[in-house]
Amino acid sequence: MIGAGVIGRSWMYLFARAGCQTNVYDADPKQSEKAIAWLHDELKLESEAHNAGDRPSDCASLVTMQKSLEQALFDVRYVQESGPEQLERKQEMFRELDRSAAPDTVLASSTSTLDMSSIATGLKGARRCIVAHPVNPPHVVPVVELLPGKETSPDAVRQTQEFLTSIGQKPVLLLRYVHGFVLNRLQVALIREAIDLVIQGVADVDAVDAVVRDGLGLRWALMGPFGVGNTNADGGLRDYFSRYRGALIGLMNDLGPTPSFESDQIERLGRATDEMLGGMPQTELLRWRDRMIQKLRLVKDADPGPARKKQTHAS
Amino acid sequence: MIGAGVIGRSWMYLFARAGCQTNVYDADPKQSEKAIAWLHDELKLESEAHNAGDRPSDCASLVTMQKSLEQALFDVRYVQESGPEQLERKQEMFRELDRSAAPDTVLASSTSTLDMSSIATGLKGARRCIVAHPVNPPHVVPVVELLPGKETSPDAVRQTQEFLTSIGQKPVLLLRYVHGFVLNRLQVALIREAIDLVIQGVADVDAVDAVVRDGLGLRWALMGPFGVGNTNADGGLRDYFSRYRGALIGLMNDLGPTPSFESDQIERLGRATDEMLGGMPQTELLRWRDRMIQKLRLVKDADPGPARKKQTHAS
Numbered sequence: 001m002i003g004a005g006v007i008g009r010s011w012m013y014l015f016a017r018a019g020c021q022t023n024v025y026d027a028d029p030k031q032s033e034k035a036i037a038w039l040h041d042e043l044k045l046e047s048e049a050h051n052a053g054d055r056p057s058d059c060a061s062l063v064t065m066q067k068s069l070e071q072a073l074f075d076v077r078y079v080q081e082s083g084p085e086q087l088e089r090k091q092e093m094f095r096e097l098d099r100s101a102a103p104d105t106v107l108a109s110s111t112s113t114l115d116m117s118s119i120a121t122g123l124k125g126a127r128r129c130i131v132a133h134p135v136n137p138p139h140v141v142p143v144v145e146l147l148p149g150k151e152t153s154p155d156a157v158r159q160t161q162e163f164l165t166s167i168g169q170k171p172v173l174l175l176r177y178v179h180g181f182v183l184n185r186l187q188v189a190l191i192r193e194a195i196d197l198v199i200q201g202v203a204d205v206d207a208v209d210a211v212v213r214d215g216l217g218l219r220w221a222l223m224g225p226f227g228v229g230n231t232n233a234d235g236g237l238r239d240y241f242s243r244y245r246g247a248l249i250g251l252m253n254d255l256g257p258t259p260s261f262e263s264d265q266i267e268r269l270g271r272a273t274d275e276m277l278g279g280m281p282q283t284e285l286l287r288w289r290d291r292m293i294q295k296l297r298l299v300k301d302a303d304p305g306p307a308r309k310k311q312t313h314a315s
Numbered sequence: 316m317i318g319a320g321v322i323g324r325s326w327m328y329l330f331a332r333a334g335c336q337t338n339v340y341d342a343d344p345k346q347s348e349k350a351i352a353w354l355h356d357e358l359k360l361e362s363e364a365h366n367a368g369d370r371p372s373d374c375a376s377l378v379t380m381q382k383s384l385e386q387a388l389f390d391v392r393y394v395q396e397s398g399p400e401q402l403e404r405k406q407e408m409f410r411e412l413d414r415s416a417a418p419d420t421v422l423a424s425s426t427s428t429l430d431m432s433s434i435a436t437g438l439k440g441a442r443r444c445i446v447a448h449p450v451n452p453p454h455v456v457p458v459v460e461l462l463p464g465k466e467t468s469p470d471a472v473r474q475t476q477e478f479l480t481s482i483g484q485k486p487v488l489l490l491r492y493v494h495g496f497v498l499n500r501l502q503v504a505l506i507r508e509a510i511d512l513v514i515q516g517v518a519d520v521d522a523v524d525a526v527v528r529d530g531l532g533l534r535w536a537l538m539g540p541f542g543v544g545n546t547n548a549d550g551g552l553r554d555y556f557s558r559y560r561g562a563l564i565g566l567m568n569d570l571g572p573t574p575s576f577e578s579d580q581i582e583r584l585g586r587a588t589d590e591m592l593g594g595m596p597q598t599e600l601l602r603w604r605d606r607m608i609q610k611l612r613l614v615k616d617a618d619p620g621p622a623r624k625k626q627t628h629a630s
Contacts, residue, residue: 113562135530136547143530170529172522180566182518182526185508187540192567193504194540203497207487209539211497213622214485215450215458217539218608220532224524225502225509226588231601232451238585245576247428251495252507252574258567261560270553273541277621286546288620293533295618299610305603306592307528 001025001080002072002093007110008082009035010137013042015080016059017139018167024065025072032065039063049291073101078163080132082110090119098125106159108132112184115177116149126151130160132171133181140290142170142297145181196256198269205272221296222305316340316395317387317408322425323397324350325452328357330395331374332454333482339380340387347380354378364606388416393478395447397425405434413440421474423447427499430492431464441466445475447486448496455605457485457612460496511571513584520587536611537620 001012004026012035015022026032039060066072073079079101083093090109097107098120107129109119120129130152135141144164148157157173164171174181180188194208203211219228226237233240241248259265277285316327319341327350330337341347354375381387388394394416398408405424412422413435422444424434435444445467450456459479463472472488479486489496495503509523518526534543541552548555556563574580592600 141530141533143526145526170525172518172525172529174518174522175516178512178515178517179569182512182523183530184566185512185570186505186523186526187531187543188563188566189504189508189570190501190535191540191544191563192570193500197493197497197500200493201490202493203487203489205541207489208497208501209541210485210487211458211460211501212535212539213537213542214487215456215498216502217532217535217537218456218611219604220505220527221536221611222528222532222604222607224527224532225506226520226524226584227528227592228502229506230588230592231597231604234597236585236597237588238581241576241581241584242578248503248506249573249576251499251503254494255500255504255507258564261556261564263557266553266556269541269556270551273545273552277542277545280621282546282549282551285621288618289534289537289546292537292614292618292620295614296533296536296611299607299614303603303607303610305607306595306600 001082002069002097003081003083003110004031004035005082007134007136007138008080009038010139011080011082011110011134012063013039014139014167014169016062019059020062020167022063023072023074023076024063025067025069029065029067036060036063036065045287069096070100073097073105076101076105078160079105079107080110081108085111085113087114087118090114091121094119094123094129098123098129101125104128106130106156106163108160110134112181113179116147116152117177118149120149120151127153128156130156132160132164133183134169135183137290138169140293142168143183144169144171145174145183146171147174147177147181192258193255195259195265195269198272199259199265200256205269206276209276222300227306316397317384317412318396318398318425319346319350320397322449322451322453323395324353325454326395326397326425326449327378328354329454329482329484331377334374335377335482337378338387338389338391339378340382340384344380344382351375351378351380360602384411385415388412388420391416391420393475394420394422395425396423400426400428402429402433405429406436409434409438409444413438413444416440419443421445421471421478423475425449427496428494431462431467432492433464435464435466442468443471445471447475447479448498449484450498452605453484455608457483458498459484459486460489460498461486462489462492462496507573508570510574510580510584513587514574514580515571520584521591524591537615542621 001008001022001024004024012022012024024032043060079097081093109131110133111131112133116129116131120126129149131147133145135143146160161171197203197208198205229240230237233243316323316337316339319339327337327339339347358375394412396408424446426446427448431444431446435441444464446462448460450458461475476486512518512523513520544555545552548558
């Protein structure tokens with residue numbers, strides 16, 4: 001685990017919880033120390049919440065802070081890099097990783113914006129480099145977007161899929177690079193229309209959010225847009241898309257433009273969101289989100305429906 | 316309950332389950348009979364699934380099929396109309412409803428496309444007419460979009476909010492008419508980008524859906540786009556929108572256009588969706604969805620987080 005910020009520490013928790021010996025390295029050792037302290041706090045809260053027992057309370061003992069990159073990479077099978085989002089810094093880091101890690105070790109990056117073809121360009125070990133972009137926080141949300149670079153080998157893809165699946169994640173294979181990957185594009189498609197509806201005076205912030213959390217989101221936690229579309233007409237997706245073709249095209253063409261995000265617009269949306277959240281402190285809100293997502297996953301795992309025969313979502 | 320199709324019968328179930336004496340009327344009595352037979356089937360399945368007990372198994376006895384509109388409206392406090400989506404037919408129906416229902420009875424329409432200002436135009440009782448657009452099926456998904464017409468009285472809005480809340484729904488007040496209301500606009504915003512990602516070869520149907528059902532959707536079942544945005548940066552929504560302003564604008568401007576929905580495109584997406592669903596029959600898929608949504612709602616109700624102090628989502 002290279003880079004011990006908010007994403008890195010969550011990966012660390014995930015790896016250790018799955019029983020993996022985990023080395024932590026950050027150029028700034030204070031970051032590693034903070035990450036390990038955070039892990040202990042999280043595990044304490046977890047064991048209080050669950051009367052201990054159902055989680056290995058000693059998983060922190062699997063985590064070792066390393067003071068040099070070489071030591072951190074020694075005898076390691078999988079590397080997850082979560083450093084700063086700047087191409088030059090990632091390139092430099094991957095040069096170092098490629099130099100020090102054993103030849104078959106997968107080198108994965110948490111980047112949400114960069115293409116592995118650019119990061120690993122010219123590297124001897126480009127074939128074992130891959131983007132593995134998690135959803136924050138990865139120890140709670142299972143999806144990981146996998147994006148091979150031009151030189152990434154099918155074997156490295158398969159190894160990454162297998163490893164992530166074995167620790168409980170849901171790797172999703174992307175077929176080519178696009179700005180924002182899949183997750184952030186879908187996310188901003190919803191945010192763009194949500195903001196426009198508020199700006200146009202169609203509904204306030206709380207109303208728009210309620211339509212999602214008590215309506216659309218209950219379905220999207222079970223099925224994506226294609227699965228839901230399949231349930232939107234008796235005859236399935238084809239029926240939905242053909243019968244409502246005109247209405248769908250009309251509505252899609254009428255969707256709002258990109259908002260300005262000027263400071264008064266941001267302030268107005270921020271104030272309405274504060275009001276909706278009723279002053280719940282951010283730490284408490286995040287803890288509630290994480291705890292709830294874990295509960296929703298348990299409900300889904302117990303009755304996976306159409307996903308019951310699938311082990312991975314790789315294509 | 317006027318109009319006993321798929322939406323109407325689900326309202327009927329909801330009303331009866333909440334303990335309301337419910338009259339059912341459809342111009343075609345066979346539709347009413349079918350709806351009541353469906354209710355009995357559903358209740359039987361429910362009681363099998365729950366070893367009976369936790370639902371009033373006799374709620375079907377609260378439902379009465381009526382052969383005339385006048386009888387159906389006699390002594391009724393709330394009317395939910397779920398007839399065909401054609402303006403002239405809705406206008407005609409609302410003329411009849413307004414003529415026969417007691418003067419303070421709320422007349423609500425399930426329309427997903429029409430404006431109550433147009434439906435109730437010129438009606439003596441226009442003040443008690445309102446759009447109450449549910450998510451399919453309303454006895455499972457709680458959100459109801461409320462859209463008053465120009466002449467709808469604040470009192471009718473309040474009555475509708477109170478009644479729907481009392482039977483366990485989450486009414487959401489829209490401030491003005493817009494094509495598709497809030498729900499369908501948000502839904503198609505996601506579908507549009509989802510289709511474009513598949514067409515552009517970025518990911519296949521299952522991968523796009525997995526990003527939602529195992530990623531974004533787990534958060535959207537808890538919080539809408541503004542609530543989630545608030546958790547996407549340490550400093551909340553303002554921080555998220557200001558810090559990532561450039562990236563958000565860039566990504567939003569890069570979102571895909573409206574797809575053609577030509578038949579080969581529909582066929583290709585339909586085939587991939589069939590494959591993803593692994594041949595699960597539609598009835599089984601819908602039962603799974605409905606059962607799972609009910610379970611997710613129980614999890615949320617037990618730990619409602621920032622919504623804990625809210626009784627309605629009316630602004």
